[in-house]
Amino acid sequence: MASARTLDDVAVKGLRVLVRADLNVPMQDGKISDLTRLERLAPTINELSAAGAKVIVCSHFDRPKGKPVPAMSLRPIAAALGTVLGHEVAFADDCIGPVAEAAVAKLADGDVLVLENTRFHAGEEANDPNLSQSLADLADIYVNDAFSAAHRAHSSTEGVARLRPAYAGRLMQAELAALSAALGDPQRPVAAIVAGSKVSTKLDLLTNLVAKVDILVIGGAMANTFLAAQGHDVGKSLQEKDLHATALSILATAKEKGCEIILPVDLVVSATFAPNPPTQVVGIDAVPANMMALDVGPATVAGIIARLPHIKTLLWNGPLGAFETPPFQTATNALADAVAKATVDGTLISVGGGGDTVSALRLAGAADSMTYLSSAGGAFLEWMEGKILPGVEVLSAGLSNLG
Numbered sequence: 001m002a003s004a005r006t007l008d009d010v011a012v013k014g015l016r017v018l019v020r021a022d023l024n025v026p027m028q029d030g031k032i033s034d035l036t037r038l039e040r041l042a043p044t045i046n047e048l049s050a051a052g053a054k055v056i057v058c059s060h061f062d063r064p065k066g067k068p069v070p071a072m073s074l075r076p077i078a079a080a081l082g083t084v085l086g087h088e089v090a091f092a093d094d095c096i097g098p099v100a101e102a103a104v105a106k107l108a109d110g111d112v113l114v115l116e117n118t119r120f121h122a123g124e125e126a127n128d129p130n131l132s133q134s135l136a137d138l139a140d141i142y143v144n145d146a147f148s149a150a151h152r153a154h155s156s157t158e159g160v161a162r163l164r165p166a167y168a169g170r171l172m173q174a175e176l177a178a179l180s181a182a183l184g185d186p187q188r189p190v191a192a193i194v195a196g197s198k199v200s201t202k203l204d205l206l207t208n209l210v211a212k213v214d215i216l217v218i219g220g221a222m223a224n225t226f227l228a229a230q231g232h233d234v235g236k237s238l239q240e241k242d243l244h245a246t247a248l249s250i251l252a253t254a255k256e257k258g259c260e261i262i263l264p265v266d267l268v269v270s271a272t273f274a275p276n277p278p279t280q281v282v283g284i285d286a287v288p289a290n291m292m293a294l295d296v297g298p299a300t301v302a303g304i305i306a307r308l309p310h311i312k313t314l315l316w317n318g319p320l321g322a323f324e325t326p327p328f329q330t331a332t333n334a335l336a337d338a339v340a341k342a343t344v345d346g347t348l349i350s351v352g353g354g355g356d357t358v359s360a361l362r363l364a365g366a367a368d369s370m371t372y373l374s375s376a377g378g379a380f381l382e383w384m385e386g387k388i389l390p391g392v393e394v395l396s397a398g399l400s401n402l403g
């Protein structure tokens, strides 16, 4: 992939700039529960505004399925964005048509406007050329700062980018740089940790990674499936029995490609899945029939930590245990500490991502010490799976279309 143009490549003063943002913030009881997405977006918007652009922000929010749903309006999120930016933010009740056009016409250089939820129009997810054109009509140039939505070829992420000169925003740029450093042309040896609940949700990921990384650590409940496939009795542990053959074929491919696989050597087991139950540490051949593995054991973690000094780049997706329920965050936290320390010491490039992975690394206090922690769940995984992200691809494809 050719690299995308960035804000360094354009003088925006006086231009109407359509910014595709990800304002799809997590909500709890009608309130925004985490401002991270807005904070990460601020540099791009503030830079454009300070440079005298008329900044027009668009985004999806939730799943209104192509119709206006008042509870899924971006209006309250626009207000929160204003607070994060420390800058007044106007709002338009539609993302296209006369309402949006009138709001754009009122903008002075440096002003910021948020448009209503793009998914209030069915054309958004259909990547309808009419919707793309209506969005393009609002602006002189297009900036995509929503890496987290770039795995979808929608009007606001892909279609519109074909109709205007298109650039990567600062957050998009940072994501692309970090991910290329980790998986594009990484400093070797490169290791990946893939853990979490299910092999089935991460098959493409495992398949892509065994061909690209030198070491693959498999943890979490998905390790149970691999251990069971190898003939270990995992008791009542969460596992996918129908994926034993798949697990074995992933191991065979790894061997063929020279990718070393690290599976747990010990496990933390419990008879009940509840906070602070009685637990035992057992070897992988000693899981009692009535118990389940809810975390990898101390010898496993020590083994992984001992390898860190010999690893230059580490990709991490998936908590090693059922981290939401104490004490099954123990292995994840211990490894997170070691990864954070090696990163801060400058001996390791560490890139993490995935919805639960980000929460787990935050809880572990390691989030700010990682080289890069991607806030893009699905898009991060698809990138790690080796897929082409349409919203990213079009930013470089646009170079030949529009010069």
Ligand code: ADP
Pocket: 195, 196, 197, 198, 201, 219, 220, 221, 222, 238, 293, 294, 295, 317, 318, 319, 320, 321, 322, 323, 324, 353, 354, 355, 356, 357, 358
């Ligand atoms: P991400 O969202 O970062 O891609 P996943 O969704 O694949 O990660 O996996 C996270 C989930 O896996 C967490 O909810 C965690 O509790 C669960 N998990 C990890 N290990 C185990 C285990 N041994 N038993 C049950 N659940 C587990």
Ligand code: MG
Pocket: 354, 355, 356
């Ligand atoms: Mg998850």
